[in-house]
Amino acid sequence: MEKATLLEWYRQMVLIRRFEQRCSELYSLGKIGGFLHLYIGQEAVAVGSIAARQDGDHVITAYRDHAHALAVGSETGPVLAELLGKATGVSKGKGGSMHLADVNRHYWGGYAVVGGHVPLATGLALAEQYKGTDNAVLCYFGDGSTNIGYFHESLNLAGVWDLPVLFVAENNQYGMGTAVDRASAVPRMIDKAPAYGMEGKQVDGMDVIAVYEATTEALQAIRDGKGPQFLEMLTYRFEGHSMGDPLRYRTKDEVEKWREGDPIGILERHLLNENIATREELEDLDKGVEQEIEEAVRFAEESPFPAYEELFKDIYVED
Amino acid sequence: MAQITMRQAISDALREEMKRDETVFIMGEEVGVWGGTYAVTRGFYDEFGPRRVKDTPISEMVIGGAATGAAMNGLRPVAEFMTINFAFLALDAMVNHAAKVHYMFGGQMKAPVVFRAPGGGGRQLGATHSHTPDVIFAHFPGLKVVSPATPYDAKGLLKAAIRTDDPVLFIEHATLYQLRGEVPEEDYIVPIGVSDVKREGTDVTLVGYAQGLQVALQAAEKLAREGVSAEVVDLRSLRPLDMGPVVKSFQKTYKAVIVEEGYRSYGVGAEVAARLQEEAFDYLDAPIKRVAQFEVPLPYSRDLEQAALINTDRVIAAVKEIL
Numbered sequence: 171m172e173k174a175t176l177l178e179w180y181r182q183m184v185l186i187r188r189f190e191q192r193c194s195e196l197y198s199l200g201k202i203g204g205f206l207h208l209y210i211g212q213e214a215v216a217v218g219s220i221a222a223r224q225d226g227d228h229v230i231t232a233y234r235d236h237a238h239a240l241a242v243g244s245e246t247g248p249v250l251a252e253l254l255g256k257a258t259g260v261s262k263g264k265g266g267s268m269h270l271a272d273v274n275r276h277y278w279g280g281y282a283v284v285g286g287h288v289p290l291a292t293g294l295a296l297a298e299q300y301k302g303t304d305n306a307v308l309c310y311f312g313d314g315s316t317n318i319g320y321f322h323e324s325l326n327l328a329g330v331w332d333l334p335v336l337f338v339a340e341n342n343q344y345g346m347g348t349a350v351d352r353a354s355a356v357p358r359m360i361d362k363a364p365a366y367g368m369e370g371k372q373v374d375g376m377d378v379i380a381v382y383e384a385t386t387e388a389l390q391a392i393r394d395g396k397g398p399q400f401l402e403m404l405t406y407r408f409e410g411h412s413m414g415d416p417l418r419y420r421t422k423d424e425v426e427k428w429r430e431g432d433p434i435g436i437l438e439r440h441l442l443n444e445n446i447a448t449r450e451e452l453e454d455l456d457k458g459v460e461q462e463i464e465e466a467v468r469f470a471e472e473s474p475f476p477a478y479e480e481l482f483k484d485i486y487v488e489d
Numbered sequence: 490m491a492q493i494t495m496r497q498a499i500s501d502a503l504r505e506e507m508k509r510d511e512t513v514f515i516m517g518e519e520v521g522v523w524g525g526t527y528a529v530t531r532g533f534y535d536e537f538g539p540r541r542v543k544d545t546p547i548s549e550m551v552i553g554g555a556a557t558g559a560a561m562n563g564l565r566p567v568a569e570f571m572t573i574n575f576a577f578l579a580l581d582a583m584v585n586h587a588a589k590v591h592y593m594f595g596g597q598m599k600a601p602v603v604f605r606a607p608g609g610g611g612r613q614l615g616a617t618h619s620h621t622p623d624v625i626f627a628h629f630p631g632l633k634v635v636s637p638a639t640p641y642d643a644k645g646l647l648k649a650a651i652r653t654d655d656p657v658l659f660i661e662h663a664t665l666y667q668l669r670g671e672v673p674e675e676d677y678i679v680p681i682g683v684s685d686v687k688r689e690g691t692d693v694t695l696v697g698y699a700q701g702l703q704v705a706l707q708a709a710e711k712l713a714r715e716g717v718s719a720e721v722v723d724l725r726s727l728r729p730l731d732m733g734p735v736v737k738s739f740q741k742t743y744k745a746v747i748v749e750e751g752y753r754s755y756g757v758g759a760e761v762a763a764r765l766q767e768e769a770f771d772y773l774d775a776p777i778k779r780v781a782q783f784e785v786p787l788p789y790s791r792d793l794e795q796a797a798l799i800n801t802d803r804v805i806a807a808v809k810e811i812l
Contacts, residue, residue, distance in 0.1 A: 228562070262595030271594040278561065279594055283585050289551040290586060293558020293566075300514065300540065300564060323551035330546060484596040485630050487654035489729075 171379060173446050179221060179378050180441065181455045183213040183434050186237045188463050189246065190409075193236070193253060193267075196467075197413050202253045205282075206267050209237040211408035214433035215340050216241045218381030219308060219403075222389055226305035228276045228298075230291045232312060233268035234340075234407075235280025244272040246462055247469035256473035263476045264484075284345075285311065285320035288337075292324045295333040295398075306334040306392045308385075314345025316359055325366040328398040336388050337368070339402045340375065346411045347419040363400035375403030376433045379440075408432075490671040498640035498672050499605075499661065500529050502647040503567060505676065507537060510565060513651055516543040516556060517569030517605075526571050527607055527666060553579025553604070557587040557656070560602035565651055573608030573660060574620050587656040588631030601654045603647070609662040609700055609750055610798055616786035619794075621751040623699075624760075626658050627727035633681055634727040636660035638702035640670035642725055645679030653681060662700040662750070682729035686738065690720035693808050694738040696761055697748040698724040701780075701799060705748045708804035717808065727757065735761060736769050743774035746807045750799055753781035775811035780804050 190208040197206045209216065212234075220229060220241040231238045239249050244260060252259025253267050260272050261279075271279030278294060281287035291309030298305045315321050316339060328335045339359040343350055351357050360370030373384040381403060388399040406428040410417050441447040493501070507513045514537075515530060521544040524531035533542045545552050549570060556568035570576040576583070587600045610619035627634040633655050637643040643661070650657035687702065688709050697705040702723045709719035720738045724730065739745050745765060747758035758779030765777055783797040 260595070261593065261597070264595050265593050269593050271597055273594070273597040278598070279590075281586070283581055286554065286581060286585060289554020289582060290558035290561065292551060293555035293560070294562045295558075296555055297559045297562035297564045300559070320550050320554065323546070323548035324554070326546060327548060327551045327555060331543075484592045486633070487591060487599045487601075 176437070176441060177447060177451070177455065179217050180434070180437050180452065181459060182217045182241055183378065183437065184456055185246070185459045185462065186213045186216070186240050187434060188459050189236060189240060189250070192463055192467065194409070194413065196254070202267065203255065204266050204268070205233070206413045207234040207411065208407070208409045209234055211428065211433070212340060212342060212375065212405045213237060214378035214381050215338070215375045215403045215405055218378040219338060219385040222382050222385035223308060224305070226276070226303060227389070228278060228294050228305065228307040229310070230278040230287050230294065230307065231280055231310035232284065232287060232315065233280050233282040234312070235268065235270050238310065239270045239272055239277055242272060242275045242277045244275060244277065246466035250466045251470040251473050254470045254473070255475060256470055257476040257480070258469070258473040262480065285315040285318035287311070288315065288320050288324040291335055292328050292333055295328065295335040296331065298334055299331070304393050306336055306389055308336050308338060310338045310340055312345060313339060313341040313343070313350050313359055314348070314353065316362055317353055325363070325368070325398070329367040332397040334392045335398045336385070336392060337398065337400045339400070340405055341402055342405050342407045344411070344419065347415070349419065359402040360400060368398055368400040370400040370402060372402045372404060375405030376431045376436060378433060378437055490673050492669045493640055493672050494666060495637070495640045495643050495661070495668045495670070496527065496529055496666040498644040499647055500531070502644040503530065504533070504536070506648055506651045507541060512563065513565045513567065514541040514543065515567050515569065516545055517552060518545055518547055518571045520544060520569050525569070527663065549575050549578035550582060553582030554586065556602045556604070557582055557600050560600040560656070561590060561598050565601050567603045567605060567651060570604060570606040572618060573606035573622060574618050576604065576606050577622070583626065583632060583656070583658065584629050588629050591655070592631060599654045600656045602656045603650045604656070604658045605661065606658065607661045607663040609664055610782070610787045610794065611664050613789055613791055613794060615789045619787040621782065623660055623727055623751055624756055631656070632728065633657040634660065635681055635725060636662065636699040636727065637725060638665070638687070638697070638699050638723050640668065640672050642679050642685070642723070644672055645677050646681065646725065649678040649681050652678065657681065660699065664700060665703065668703070679725070682726045682731050684731040684734040685723045685725055686720065686734050687723045688719070688721040690718035690742070692718045692742055692744070693720070693812065694735065694742045694745040695719050695721045695748060695804065696724065696735055696745060697721070698727070698757070700750045701748040704799050704801055705804060708801040708808070711801055711805060712808060717812065719808065724757070730760070732761070732764050732768060736765065739765055739769050740772045743772050744811050746778040746780060746804060746811070748780045748799060748804055750782055752784050753779050754784060756781055778807040778811055780807050
């Protein structure tokens with residue numbers, strides 16, 4: 171792996187971490203409304219897998235969706251502006267935290283009905299197959315999504331029609347406050363894939379390099395005509411499900427244990443121990459991120475709220 | 490002009506649009522090899538092949554969602570639900586995604602998908618297979634909902650539905666498939682959201698759509714023999730709803746009866762009556778009447794089922810109450 175690539179992944183992961191921390195503060199100040207779901211702890215999954223895509227590949231996910239926007243390269247300012255409900259937001263302030271999208275970057279957004287975007291991903295892939303391209307769709311979802319009908323119907327259709335979808339289960343161990351083994355008859359997400367003709371592979375979702383390698387392999391398999399693929403990323407969210415989560419369902423010891431495997435720490439140690447980068451280089455990247463976040467906050471804060479007229483725009487394409 | 494059935498008109502519209510636009514394709518249960526449960530797509534599989542005529546598993550959630558996703562990514566899917574009763578399973582995909590993505594993401598994406606669904610009662614299919622739930626779908630901004638009453642409108646509205654960049658639910662009343670009517674050879678569309686006067690009259694305005702429109706027309710014919718001149722307005726689209734011709738007619742007759750096959754509560758009649766009093770209060774000469782399905786789950790036994798459904802006698806009785 172090239173140094174520049176590894177440093178870029180480090181930068182993206184730190185950017186997501188700081189962005190989410192800043193969102194948490196802005197939420198406490200009442201500047202972000204509604205629900206807010208943070209990606210802290212899971213950064214390696216979005217960064218490593220999205221790095222493996224080719225230009226035409228698509229990305230779609232559920233409501234924990236800020237990281238995917240940043241990883242596809244959406245500008246930090248408009249993403250944050252969306253969370254503040256501003257007119258300059260990626261969705262013009264109409265979507266909010268759970269409905270970010272950046273279609274120019276093939277990011278079809280966050281969807282807030284659990285599992286509801288999985289058939290959309292299947293349809294995006296159907297369109298690529300229909301058009302005869304070799305593009306694929308990376309469809310992210312949590313462990314909780316694998317118990318809803320949408321998931322099963324979509325995997326089955328993708329299997330029957332050989333659609334170019336990479337199903338990426340982000341198993342962060344809990345669907346809201348319900349542990350996987352209390353909600354799923356099988357504890358491993360990959361055990362659901364064979365029913366739909368997919369093998370499935372478990373990946374250490376805290377190791378960005380492992381995530382990248384597994385995703386690259388899976389996308390290649392799709393492009394080689396081997397049909398849809400399934401990856402289970404084993405990961406953990408360090409914070410609650412959303413803001414205001416009482417966190418009664420897991421112990422401090424458990425959280426601490428996972429925090430020792432912080433994906434940013436893992437990459438940082440790798441870069442330093444293998445003498446790939448110096449501490450100064452990493453600190454420079456950290457500073458750059460801080461500056462980017464501050465500029466994004468300024469941009470978002472200074473942006474206007476949407477005008478009243480915007481209320482009635484875009485209900486239909488053709489009125 | 491050739492007289493063809495509604496089934497043929499819908500089939501012709503699909504075939505012509507598929508020939509005109511490579512991005513149009515069909516997906517649904519039994520649409521391919523079987524030829525469509527109501528034979529609308531008979532011959533399509535042989536003519537267009539499996540790429541453009543896709544048999545799906547019995548999976549309404551993914552039919553609704555995948556058709557929407559394919560539309561977001563540049564295609565124009567026509568997704569068929571075997572009956573509208575099964576579209577309840579796809580309600581989330583239709584209402585939360587097809588109808589919302591354009592607005593919710595600030596105009597970045599569009600979902601030009603058509604959902605086709607036969608519906609309606611009167612065929613002894615029992616409570617779960619006989620719904621006329623059109624208003625449920627028409628409740629939500631973002632989705633367009635149309636339901637034709639004639640072969641001409643069916644063909645023109647389906648073409649408009651396929652060509653518009655918005656998601657459309659196209660509801661076909663199954664008892665109308667055999668209805669014959671004049672349809673021109675040349676290409677035409679019937680615009681979505683435009684009501685149409687189907688019969689002119691002076692004494693009372695009958696408002697209907699789909700099967701309800703046909704019942705209203707039959708009632709108007711019988712009333713004419715009794716010297717009552719009824720004007721009949723076809724809504725054709727439930728969303729957007731074009732009240733223009735309805736209001737204009739009401740300003741002439743001062744009386745209205747709304748005929749719909751769905752339930753009366755929260756129905757099309759409720760909406761049209763409310764709008765008439767808002768938009769033409771000064772012309773109100775009598776209570777606005779509603780003729781609708783009785784509020785029971787439709788039973789299987791034939792006479793019992795027919796007793797719950799609308800018919801010309803009930804329309805005529807309603808008219809006589811306000812004349």
